[in-house]
Amino acid sequence: GDSVTQMEGPVTLSEEAFLTINCTYTATGYPSLFWYVQYPGEGLQLLLKATKADDKGSNKGFEATYRKETTSFHLEKGSVQVSDSAVYFCALRDPPSDAGGTSYGKLTFGQGTILTVHP
Amino acid sequence: NAGVTQTPKFRILKIGQSMTLQCTQDMNHNYMYWYRQDPGMGLKLIYYSVGAGITDKGEVPNGYNVSRSTTEDFPLRLELAAPSQTSVYFCASSYGNTQYFGPGTRLTVL
Numbered sequence: 001g002d003s004v005t006q007m008e009g010p011v012t013l014s015e016e017a018f019l020t021i022n023c024t025y026t027a028t029g030y031p032s033l034f035w036y037v038q039y040p041g042e043g044l045q046l047l048l049k050a051t052k053a054d055d056k057g058s059n060k061g062f063e064a065t066y067r068k069e070t071t072s073f074h075l076e077k078g079s080v081q082v083s084d085s086a087v088y089f090c091a092l093r094d095p096p097s098d099a100g101g102t103s104y105g106k107l108t109f110g111q112g113t114i115l116t117v118h119p
Numbered sequence: 120n121a122g123v124t125q126t127p128k129f130r131i132l133k134i135g136q137s138m139t140l141q142c143t144q145d146m147n148h149n150y151m152y153w154y155r156q157d158p159g160m161g162l163k164l165i166y167y168s169v170g171a172g173i174t175d176k177g178e179v180p181n182g183y184n185v186s187r188s189t190t191e192d193f194p195l196r197l198e199l200a201a202p203s204q205t206s207v208y209f210c211a212s213s214y215g216n217t218q219y220f221g222p223g224t225r226l227t228v229l
Contacts, residue, residue, distance in 0.1 A: 004161070032216045043123075043209055043220040044162075051216060089161060093216060106152065106177065107218055109161030 002027045006090050006110035013080055013117050021075040021113050023064075023090035031092040033066050033073040034107070038087040047088070080117045087112045121145050123221035125210050131227045132200040140195040140224050142210030150213040151193040152177070153185065155206040156223075162209060168193055200228045
């Protein structure tokens, strides 16, 4: 079945440091890939996404490139801020199919990576 | 648009009690989902629905039930609460490739 593996956390950085959070996946077919962010006490918010190989998703200074050859979707940011402190989840989504199929567009999540940024 | 709303935000149950977690979305999405999030873990799918009147089990459905009588509402029912159901529960709806999450319900079973 599908699976997502994220780098172990927690990650602690100083403000303005470079961030990389690794994410690799196993899936059949051609999934869409996502990064979600969860701020303390809140639900998950979509940070960025990519739907096909070599697509780059970007938002709020974060970027990730869909690499089919390495089955990876690593999250990067050039200069983190204290406000980026949160839990980051990598996820994949099989495309929805008709009723009776095995795919229903569900998300498969990695275990999450806690990021703490100090001033 | 309020998006996806969940009630209550917090709840403490005793073992064996029952409760319903409410979820409502105002985006007219057909797909809706219930997830649970345990500490240090990613989210696990409990149940999902592809439209009113249609529901099916996800990865961890035992101990839960759902119904979907309208497009907007997707309540999750716990019939006999157990300590293993202590978790944070998230409802989500989706359109296309994007899922939209509610703020979550933190449930403790003692």
